[in-house]
Amino acid sequence: MNKTILLNNRPNGKPQESDFKFTDSDIPVVNNGEVLLKTKYVSVDPYMRGRMSDAESYIEPFQLNKPINSGIIAEVIESKNDSFTKGDFVSGMLDWKEQQTHNGKDLLKVDADKAPLSAYLGILGMTGLTAYHGLTEIGKPKEGETIVVSGAAGAVGSTVGQIGKILGCRVIGIAGSDEKVDMLKSKYGFDAAINYKTTEDMTKAIADATPKGVDVYYDNVGGTISDAVHANINRFGRIVVCGAISLYNSTSLPTGPRIEPILIKKSVLMQGFIVNNFSDKFPEGMDQLSQWLKAGKLDFSETIVEGFDNIPNAFLDLFEGKNKGKMIVKV
């Protein structure tokens, strides 16, 4: 049999297991021009919460009772397409199916000898590019400046921090456990890290960790953690708004301090983005990331969950902060 995971309900607030539905179907027939793909690694990402709603967004919503899709590494197990050979590994936006056919368009061959296959969903894929282009194109850090990263133990955050260090900046991370805080400092070389769950006065803690203030804030979380960073932003600071995981499950409009007075007083730039805005620069980004990876300058963490049936739970665990680095399901 060939399992597929469909969107069963649009979540109200935090997604639940019952928002997903498993179905079985036959292995599809491979037509001319197509390949048959076997799913190997599945990426689950916070932005997918947005696609589960039908609100207007930058990406089309998932359809009810249709397969969910995400970044997937698959093996070509049969090919009737001249561009692919049995045994090739490919990366692409694919359905949450054990096996599926594909016409090959937008599939990217990946080399299992150069890096572990899962890395192409992370540090050498959208995750690494989101960190690299968001930080360099919007944050524009200069040597000697101070960068604060929220969601720092996540896949994007830990990469941002390392790139910040490579570029000669002081880097402070915010994360939600002492274990993560230790990892940020020991594994990723952050200059300081703050456990927001055990820190009473975040504004003061950030002030203490950034004696020269905050020049760049790479924000993955939004909410009250960000308020505390905004209070420490420097004149001409840049706020890179990459994600707002703390707000995604809100059922009412999340409110907080209005940001305009800070933006005016400090001449601050705040910019949201999605990685595809920089698609014309992806070759440059992947090249730079590969070089740093090869030179041993970039480290990455993965939380790898095993089993096709665990894909929904792995996604749900993102909102509990259960991952360290990129959350991936190995099928």
Place this chain on the structure above:
Amino acid sequence: MNKTILLNNRPNGKPQESDFKFTDSDIPVVNNGEVLLKTKYVSVDPYMRGRMSDAESYIEPFQLNKPINSGIIAEVIESKNDSFTKGDFVSGMLDWKEQQTHNGKDLLKVDADKAPLSAYLGILGMTGLTAYHGLTEIGKPKEGETIVVSGAAGAVGSTVGQIGKILGCRVIGIAGSDEKVDMLKSKYGFDAAINYKTTEDMTKAIADATPKGVDVYYDNVGGTISDAVHANINRFGRIVVCGAISLYNSTSLPTGPRIEPILIKKSVLMQGFIVNNFSDKFPEGMDQLSQWLKAGKLDFSETIVEGFDNIPNAFLDLFEGKNKGKMIVKV
């Protein structure tokens, strides 16, 4: 006698007459290298509210029991400085005094034959430059795009709208009376204008006025008016955060919807600024504004209040929206 206006108290919330104090002193002696200036026109501006507080900001606060200062046009009535002659008119940041001496540094000679003296405090001064550089450097409007301006009947807002029209954009203004709304359309050529005081559903009103959405929002007010504009912002929209007059008198931290989800979903840029950030481009800006003014493409309004004693009240009236265009006191 020679009157001076001092800061008497730091306001709590809305400033009041009692926050100002009048004193008298002798006419100062003119030393070598100095000029004696007689105040002719005094600019009162919303940003000065910030300087009345002692909170950290981009500009040093006014000192208690010291003279307040602002943009002033003065006449040189005695000169012991080779750069100036009796009868010259100058523009500069000067004290709220009837007469004062000055060493000439940073004083700019202005030509009363080329434009009315008061224009150098408005359309050809900081006001015009704030409109021009904020709109062109941050808003970066392209021909055919839609610009929304809040506080549109104010000095900066009405100039922004006209520049938008010159650049080939659709321009919508938001103001607080039917009279102002009429003026925006008839005098300044706005394509549409909305009276926020009589409009029940601002989000819908803005949507109706901007069939292709909002590409650039030039924000002078902040608060709930801005929330309604943000809800209509386009992908890759730019929010120019020039002022937040609706928030300046708050005694508690003003709160509202968190902006991050919109910035991410629409890849929006939001940037605060003060006009001095663009000082290296002022010559270009003044040149462009003068050309447009000469060509009859720019119109401007002034609300001119008469009498040195009325300076504080003119300032207080800004927060009641009593001005149309630039608020100036003629001494």
